[in-house]
Amino acid sequence: MTCRLWPALFCLSLFSAPFLAAETLHEERSLYRDITVTQEGNRRCLVFNVHRGDRNQTCMNTADPERLVFEYAKMTFAGLLLNPNPKNILIAGLGGGSLPSTLTKLYPDAKIDVIEIDQAVVNVAERFFDFEETENVKVAVNDARVFVKRAGLLEQRYDFVILDAFTGDYIPEHLLTEEFLEEVRAIMSPDAVLVANTFSTSRFYDHESVTYQKVFGEFYNFKLPSSGNRIIIARDAALPPRGELNAVARSLAPGVEAFGVPLLEYPNRLSTRVDWDMSRRALTDQYSPSNLLRDN
Amino acid sequence: MNAKQARRPNNQGPQAIPSLLVVSAAFVSGFCIMTIEMLGARIMAPYFGGSLSVWGSILTVFMLALACGYLIGGKLSARRPSLFNYAFFFLAAAALSLPIIFLADEIMRPIFLAVEDPRYGSLLASLFLYFLPTTILGMISPYSVRLLVENSDHSGQKAGLLFFVSTLGSAAGTLGTSFYLVLWFEVNEIVFGTAAALALIGMVLMIAGTQRGHANDL
Numbered sequence: 001m002t003c004r005l006w007p008a009l010f011c012l013s014l015f016s017a018p019f020l021a022a023e024t025l026h027e028e029r030s031l032y033r034d035i036t037v038t039q040e041g042n043r044r045c046l047v048f049n050v051h052r053g054d055r056n057q058t059c060m061n062t063a064d065p066e067r068l069v070f071e072y073a074k075m076t077f078a079g080l081l082l083n084p085n086p087k088n089i090l091i092a093g094l095g096g097g098s099l100p101s102t103l104t105k106l107y108p109d110a111k112i113d114v115i116e117i118d119q120a121v122v123n124v125a126e127r128f129f130d131f132e133e134t135e136n137v138k139v140a141v142n143d144a145r146v147f148v149k150r151a152g153l154l155e156q157r158y159d160f161v162i163l164d165a166f167t168g169d170y171i172p173e174h175l176l177t178e179e180f181l182e183e184v185r186a187i188m189s190p191d192a193v194l195v196a197n198t199f200s201t202s203r204f205y206d207h208e209s210v211t212y213q214k215v216f217g218e219f220y221n222f223k224l225p226s227s228g229n230r231i232i233i234a235r236d237a238a239l240p241p242r243g244e245l246n247a248v249a250r251s252l253a254p255g256v257e258a259f260g261v262p263l264l265e266y267p268n269r270l271s272t273r274v275d276w277d278m279s280r281r282a283l284t285d286q287y288s289p290s291n292l293l294r295d296n
Numbered sequence: 297m298n299a300k301q302a303r304r305p306n307n308q309g310p311q312a313i314p315s316l317l318v319v320s321a322a323f324v325s326g327f328c329i330m331t332i333e334m335l336g337a338r339i340m341a342p343y344f345g346g347s348l349s350v351w352g353s354i355l356t357v358f359m360l361a362l363a364c365g366y367l368i369g370g371k372l373s374a375r376r377p378s379l380f381n382y383a384f385f386f387l388a389a390a391a392l393s394l395p396i397i398f399l400a401d402e403i404m405r406p407i408f409l410a411v412e413d414p415r416y417g418s419l420l421a422s423l424f425l426y427f428l429p430t431t432i433l434g435m436i437s438p439y440s441v442r443l444l445v446e447n448s449d450h451s452g453q454k455a456g457l458l459f460f461v462s463t464l465g466s467a468a469g470t471l472g473t474s475f476y477l478v479l480w481f482e483v484n485e486i487v488f489g490t491a492a493a494l495a496l497i498g499m500v501l502m503i504a505g506t507q508r509g510h511a512n513d514l
Binding site for chain 2: 031117142143144145146149153172173174177179180284286288289292293
């Protein structure tokens with residue numbers, strides 16, 4: 001559109017440059033954030049709060065949309081090592097919808113509930129990232145805390161829960177507390193696994209780790225050098241022996257290969273080593289200054 | 297003699313009201329209003345989430361409560377204003393803040409169960425949790441003005457000073473709570489701190505009022 005305002009030659013040189021400038025496909029200011037969709041070659045990205053230099057929320061390869069682009073999205077699938085056959089999946093945070101889209105392809109019979117606080121994100125995911133609600137994939141525009149609390153009252157149970165509600169910019173403080181994790185634990189079936197995508201840096205890491213440990217006991221900490229994220233994988237029961245994880249990885253790996261998930265590499269990366277300061281205070285509804293802690 | 301009388305304020309003993317005390321009290325009440333308001337969202341998030349509508353509910357209820365408080369406080373200030381009444385407002389606000397600590401879950405749980413839409417749930421919960429203490433805190437503003445005003449010439453100036461101080465208190469309460477207090481204390485500890493501060497001010501005012509006996513009646 002801006003092209004029409006500029007001499008054609010300038011436009012041509014801009015778009016034929018060897019390093020393509022990211023083109024903005026869509027911009028929108030929602031109730032919660034500025035949403036931008038950019039395209040750079042085959043790479044289409046959803047960016048929140050671009051003016052504050054936020055990271056890409058999610059990216060898609062438009063030439064190969066099945067293939068997951070982001071490391072953290074792939075890492076989420078390590079949760080399958082603990083429950084290789086989920087039937088009821090809960091995902092807090094939609095983003096571009098790559099997680100529910102992939103999971104429903106992998107498990108067409110599984111029921112997937114996605115919670116997203118921002119209707120605008122749902123619209124953008126549908127319009128630009130091939131996300132669609134289906135018979136089995138439902139989106140609730142709601143706060144995850146409210147949804148989970150109500151699911152608990154209705155005695156709903158999920159066997160695979162993904163917490164992916166953190167943007168690079170802001171942490172919803174009520175989704176990190178011991179009380180919230182207890183509420184999540186209450187809607188998890190006995191064989192369920194929880195996968196939480198969070199950050200691997202700052203003082204906040206210690207507080208968060210202490211909180212998860214308090215609720216779930218020992219959990220898997222999953223970090224890769226190529227990603228600034230860390231994935232927490234927890235479950236109510238004791239963690240399985242590593243040999244079991246390797247066996248599951250071998251059986252699942254062919255299925256997830258099309259999505260670009262190197263599942264076979266993951267079992268050895270899951271760590272139970274305590275690499276945080278255990279003397280830190282657990283986060284509770286009474287004490288959760290997470291956004292302040294993150295800057296310290 | 298006549299001229300002398302004219303220069304005197306038109307009501308008896310207004311100099312007896314220590315204006316520093318009233319001004320400090322107004323600052324504290326401004327501080328406490330915003331401290332509770334800032335924590336309001338945190339207190340309600342476990343039941344109603346952190347969506348924009350929850351903030352909308354809180355702000356609405358605080359504005360309504362303050363509006364009512366201004367009206368009632370102004371009305372009461374017209375009838376034998378005294379430090380005793382003034383002190384009582386602080387003590388009442390302190391007492392009415394305590395349910396925020398001790399009854400929050402008891403209040404929010406049934407509302408969460410009965411009202412599915414978090415917008416109306418949070419609005420209702422805000423009403424029950426914050427309306428009464430905020431109304432009382434709102435009453436303090438016009439009443440403070442009345443205690444400070446000696447004659448109508450200065451009334452605007454005194455009102456301006458009071459708004460200045462109490463709004464400064466509100467700014468301090470907002471910043472202090474969101475930047476530091478939540479980092480140092482638990483939510484309930486902070487609410488308890490505001491209740492204690494209000495009660496303390498109330499008691500100091502009560503003592504100041506007692507010392508002057510009935511002479512402090514304007």
